[in-house]
Amino acid sequence: MSAVAEASAPKAPRRITSWHLLLNNRLATAGLVLLGLVALMILLVPILPLPDPDVTAPADRLKPLFTAGHLLGTDQLGRDILSRLLWGTRVSVAVGFAATLIAAFVGSAIGIVAGYAGGRTDNAMMRGIDMLMAFPYILLALAIVAALGPGLMNALYAIAVVNIPFFARNVRGVTLGYVHREFVDAARLSGKGNLSIILTEVLPNVLPVIVITMSTTAGWMILETAGLSFLGLGAQPPQADLGSMLGEGRAQLFTAPHVSIVPGVMIFLIVISLNVLGDGVRDVLDPRLRSGALARPGPVTDVASGRAVPANAAADAALSIACLETGFQRGSKIVPAVRGVSLYVKPGECLGLIGESGSGKSVTALSVMGLVASPPGLIRNGAVYLGNEDVLAMPETRLIASRGSRVAYVFQDPLTTLHPMYPVGRQVEEAIAAHQSIGAAACRERAVALLEKVGIPEARERAKHYPHQLSGGQRQRVGIAMALANDPDVIIADEPTTALDVTVQARILELLRDLQRERGMALLFITHDFGVVSEICDRVAVMKDGEIVETGETRAVLANPQHAYTKRLIACVPELGTGERFLERVTGLFAGGKEQAS
Amino acid sequence: MTVSAIQIRDLSKTFGGGRSLLGKARHEVRAVKSVSLDVARGETLAVVGESGSGKSTLARMLVGLEAPTAGSLLIGGKDAGALRREGPRAFGKMIQYVFQDPVASLNPRKTIRDILETPLKLLCGYEAARRAVRMKELLDAVQMPEDTLARYPHEFSGGQAQRIAIARVLAAEAEIIVLDEPVSALDVSVQAQVLLLLRDLKTRFGLTYLFISHDLAVVEAISDRVAVMYFGEVVEMAPAARLFANPGHAYTQRLVASAPCIRRE
Structure with a gap:
């Protein structure tokens, strides 16, 4: 039991945050508390003042709940149910966890080796696993127990074997994703052998999946242990275990229902608490869920209720953004991404929005149609005017109807969109x-x-x-x-050519420019490349750290940049024909602040 | 200059091919078709081409991450296959590789110390004290602060991660370095800094570079000679200045014409 709790706290630097994340999840916390109580009780059983669970007393048989001396009553042979329950839970939990550990170890080893080796080895190993999976699991467990003979240890082996495929398949899938990653190649070039790569490069990355699978299957395994014991194939009388207690109580279900209900409730509590805790552990360990993917974003970015609404400064523009401030919620703080950006694009005009990664240019673009995921996104101030209408004040349905019809987007990687x-x-x-x-x-x-x-x-x-x-x-x-498709007034192109080869890029830029001129659309073109800007844009706005630091006619800005950042950006673009002089040119730029600039 | 750093003769790589279980011919991709080139010691040879032109496959064959289908490959005058059989140590000390995506080439669950220590331990065989000194020198060489060692890859920006990746490559003390689009994932100002760093390191340690890129202007700034790849073949090879001033092959002409340039008038 403590295995799950310990595993939920990964390595040192993030321990506190992971714990807090887990404890933030109310269901998982409840599961953890419940499991902790059960663990405490079964650990303390030997020193608790309980009667011997196996001593029969026919005179006291089938006493109801809360009888003096027998808190949970007695069973059909007069044995104390509380005592049997605690001793039985101890057995069931121990068997369940031991089986989980065995299955996790063997299954993960098979999965990681198969995924890493690939080819024939992978094929042979996974077909073996497929054969295991081809049998209904309870049938397979029954067959194993039938071959080995009934008994708790044999039930344990059976359950472990039956669950190996779960681990093997999961771990193999994840391993496959890592084997072709560059850091594995890099480790190989650093002189590491296969075993070393498996153990020190792949395993640490796969470990969260193993832990997650363990925490979600442990409850299942306890259930299976109980199932086999219920059928009389696990614990043998007089030894108590949750499944056998249930099985023995079945005959008295109508005369003394508590005999079977008590162990049933115990199984229910253990399994449900393991499952909710397992879900919590998964959420904590999964980096995707951690970054907020668990929260379903709303259809429209949240807009702060008391936002400042500046007037439209450019009435004839197709799109005008006024003092836009967008931020992201991190805990109780708001991290600003866009700080007071104002810009406009007139019909038939192309405005380039240029900046380096993290400058807030994409967030600006997404804010226009309320496409920033919320939570955590929040538009704190400012207004976005389409013609003369403030987009941020539109009712939700009207805003959604405007997407694609009045403002359309072209994204960077068409393969993902x-x-x-x-x-x-x-x-x-x-x-x-x-x-x-x-x-x-x-x-x-x-x-x-x-x-x-x-x-x-x-x-x-x-x-x-x-x-x-x-x-x-x-x-x-x-x-x-x-x-x-719908003849929009404004097209927002977010790095539409960055993923393309230069020869293709040139043709796409040509196409965009022709279409824009022909249809008189406003084009907001986002890029990090001054070369592209000079090809297509009439005006350019330079963005840095969420603010526009310079704006003007493209030619004017390129010929005579005013802001130091613009100058640096332009100087850093290597151009054909400059040759080695380029490096001499940039040497001067970074001579002073190498550390700070990177 | 007696022995060239890299000598490639008729190197080919075919993916797929052969026949399936039922005797049906499998789809076959000829990624690299009979490429021959030489890189002299201390030279920077750039390989340019579009995505899918086979330049990365060529690079991966050079460092032994792919096995060539045909042809010969001499690294530092020795046959690459023989060198590989001598063990990863002999091979890794001869030639190293810088990946395109710096963040993906660093294991997210290891500290920078673990990452830098591996080649020092396995390839150079240094003991702990020497390793600690060497790691400081390496970080110094790539202009990163010393507290870098205790941190994890995700704490660094792309440019910083690429510096760390370069430090790892330097740790192997190889003289030949294959750089596979080392700056194309970086912002322009960071790109310029990494290019500067690469040039400084080259003069400081007497390195030989095989520099792969699709950006002609970057290539022109850093390389001595340029090989143009098109559909798995080297269609043109010339000194950088001459190639871009006077491209011979039709494809090179197209490449040069479509390179974006800043128009100031």
Whole structure:
């Protein structure tokens, strides 16, 4: 029992936070407390003043609950139920946990070796595991016990063997994900052998999964122990164990229900508390859940109720952001990501928003349509004007209806934004149908026309293809087609060419520029590359640490940057034709503050 | 310059291929097709090409992470296969590899001390006291503070993580370093700093670089010669200045033409 509790606190530097996280989860805490009580009781059984659990007293048989001297009454042979319950729990829990440990050790070893070795070894080992899984587990346990003979130890082996596949499959899956990671290759190049890599590189990463699987299967194993004992294959009389108590009490279910209800309640309590604790442990150990993925974000970013609403400074702009402040909730504090950003884009204009990672440019873009995940995102101040209407003051349904129809997004990696299971044509149709009620055939025609428009050859054929069948550049073209589907006033492109090769990037930029000029759309183009900005943007806003430090006509800013940060950004872009002079140029920039700059 | 650092002759790598159980030919991808090139000691040779052109496969074959299908590979004058059979120590002290994604190349559950100690212990065979001194020197060389050692990879930014990865590579004391897109995941200002660092280290320790990148301007800034890869083949190889001023192959011309440049007028 303590194994689970200990395992829930990982290594030293994060112990406190993990404990706090676990204790924040009320259900898990309840499970922990309950388990702690049960553990305490069964540890203290030998010194508690309890009658011998195996001594029969036929005269005192089937005494009800709360009889003097027998707090939980007696069973059909007059044995004290409280005493038998505690001794029996001790046996059941010990067997359950021992089986968990054995299954975890053997199963994880098989899984990690199979996942690491791959190829034939993997195949042979996993087919063996498949054979184990092919039998219904209780049947397999019965067969093992039948072969080895009834008895507690044999039941333990049977349960352990039956549960090995759980661990093997889980651990193999996770191991596979790590084996091809770069740090494993790096360790190999550092001179580590296979065994050393398995034990010191892969195992520490897989360990959380093993612990999680253990904590979720321990309850299950206790249940199985009880099941086998109930069938008379586990603990042999007169030894008490929860399952055998249940089995023996079954005959008296109508005359003296407490004989079977008491061990039943105990099993229920142990298993339920193990399960809720296991869930809690999983949440604590899983880094994805830790970062807040567990909280389901709302459809619209939260807006602080008392926010300042500045007036629209650029009335003729298609999109105007005024003093926007967006932050993220971390505990009770709010970490600001965007601090008072104001910008505008006029129809037919392209504004470049440039900055390095972490400068808040993407959060600014997502705030426009309330797409920052909330919690933890919060718009604290400012306004976003579409035409003359404040987006942040719109009712939820109207805001959601505006997404895609008035403001559309193009994201960085089209492979992650396109649905892998639908043909691309259907996804474009979906984008059209979300805002326009037209017939299916007309919709299909429009989708094909759009795909043609963005320069996909043989669009009608291509529409039937899945995203993985298209090249990166073509996928991004599909992304652009979806953004164009409803003739939006504003397109926000968030690093749309960063994932692409230079030759493809040049063509996508060309396409975006042509489309924008032709349709008179406003384009907010987010990038970290001044080279791209100079290709496509009319004006540029330079962002640093959540603030806009400089803004102006692209040519003016490039020719004569005012802010030191802009100068540095421009100087750091290597250009063809500069050659080795580039490094001499940047040497001067970082001569003073190497440490601080990295 | 008597022996070149790397000598590749007709090196090929084919993925898949062969026949399945039922005798059906499997889909086959020829990632690298009969590539030959030489890298002289103390030289920086850049390999440029689009994603899927086989440049990473070439790099992984050089450091022994992939086995070549055909061709010969001499590293420091010795056959790579023979060198590998001598054990990871002989191989790792000869050639090292810097990965594209610095954060992914550091095990998230190990401290920087553990990560740096491994090559010092296994490849150089230093005892504890010497290792501690060497780790300080390494961090110094990549301009990272000393308290780095006790921290975990996720506490560092991309640029810092790449410095740590470079420190690990230096720890092996190899003279030949293969850099697989070492700066493409970094912000421009960090990229410039890492490029500077790479240049300084090269002159300080007399290193030989094979620098893989898709960014022509970066390549031009750091390399002596450039090899252009296109669909698994080296289509053009020339000194950097000449190649970009006067690209010969049609694909190189296209690459040079589409490189974004800052237009100031």
